[in-house]
Each structure stands twice: as C-alpha cells, then as structure tokens.
Amino acid sequence: MSATSGGREGTATQNAGERLGLTTGTVVQELGWDEDVDDQLRIEIEDTIDADMVDGEYGNVVDTVVLWWRDGDGDLVDTLVDSLTDLAAGGVIWLLTPKVGRPSAVDPADISEAAPVAGLSTTTTAAVSHDWTATRLVAPKTGR
Secondary structure, eight states, X not given: OOTTSOOGGGOOOOOHHXXXXXXXXXXXXXXXXXXXXXXXXXXXXXXXXXSOOBXXXXXXXXXXXXXXXXXXXXXXXXXXXXXXXTEEEEEEEEEEEEOTTSTTXXXXXXXXXXXXXXXXXXXXXXXXXXXXXXXEEEOOOOOO
C-alpha cells in the first residue's frame, strides 16, 4: 500500500495510522516513548486501531511494533532485535525517527546498515508527521 494511494470507499485522505497500514483490531506495541514523541501521531494510531497501544511489558504477541528512535538512543541493532521479541510472524516494525535536520535525527544510512544485521529488510519510508519519519521494517519470509 502506498502512502499516497486513495483510501477505501473514496476517502482521499488517510490519517497516519491508516498510512501505516493499521486497521481496527491491530495490536500495536509502542517502544521508545519519551516526552518528545508526536502525540497527534499517537492519537491517530490509536484511533485507527480503536485501542490503546501496548507497552513492552504486554507479554503477548503483537501485530506491529512502533519504535520511536533518536540518534543517541543506543545501539539500533540491539533495539531492533529486542523489538522482535513479541512480534508475530509476518508482523511489521515501524521505526519512527526525527526527520533530517531535526534534533536527534538519525542518518538514514544507519537504518540501512542496522536493519539487515537485525534480520530485517527496509521496505518503505514515509513522512508521518511534521517532525517524524516512519521506516517500515519486516523480517524476510523464511521457513522458521
């Protein structure tokens, strides 16, 4: 699904949750929350899934992980591997990073290098708010 595709039932605009491919009933785990996150983006995600996002203590399988990540947050590879813990097979990680030029922006090359080391592939990058960019990461389909 493209971030610019027309919506269902003729809807021309989609909220950020819909652009991330989320639907009602999707279980979304939020990791890396801090005071600098985009609250409007969080609301749009929760409105789309019609539920609150769960945290790292959830203890059950999730469909999607929303990972807020900033330059200086530590080792991205380790965090990506940790974010796979509760992710269902076929699930998606949306890595949310400050846009280039914003404080704590992450170099896109760092994401490109970290993803395959963590066993993930980068599929899509989209601007989802004024200050944040989302990068879609998925595990390659294997016969695990």
